[in-house]
Amino acid sequence: MHYLIKKAFKELYPSKEITFDAKIKYSKAFKGYNANVKYARNMTNFEFRLSYSWKEISDEIKIGLLQSLINKMFRTNIETINQELYEIYLKKIPKVTPKLECNPLLEESFIRINEKYFNGMMIQPNLVFGGKNFHTLGTYNYANDQIMISSLLTKDQNLLDYVMYHEMLHKKFQYKKSGKKTFHHTKEFKEWEKRYEDKDVEKKLQNFVRKEKLKKTFFW
């Protein structure tokens, strides 16, 4: 049992007994500040896998990271000061992480949107294409400051720009916490989203996704 995991667990559940073994592994396979946890179904053995970047980070913040993973694993939502520290740290990362990945098509889209809606003021995040996913058209990952866009959208610049804009708004507004809830699409976020030039874009996006799904059903 790794001492950090023990500390993290005991602070979350002081009266629970530790009935599992767990270790931390630093992995070079992860980019940025990613981390996850692997565990057996019977919950007796955990492996917390942290990107190499975590190695130099202070124990206080690492405990926060572990606690947020443990909370997810045990489906609890217990708040601690360490998790707060971890979240504060995450919000600072975009300013210190070097930009690693950048796809030219996505960079063009980013620059267009940045000029048009942000006065060119947004610092460029990592920009990558994901798979041909129509369930998730785009994501913004706070931990490694990365926008990922579904490869499906290479076919339509307007839709690509719109999803890019949405994800850039996530970078701009991050998230708000209120009690135990986390808000990603705040009122302010939605107001900004409405500024997108093409007012029919939501409809177009839905049609596009519908067609892609049909194609997949018939031609896969």
Ligand SMILES: [Zn+2]
């Ligand atoms: Zn969103």
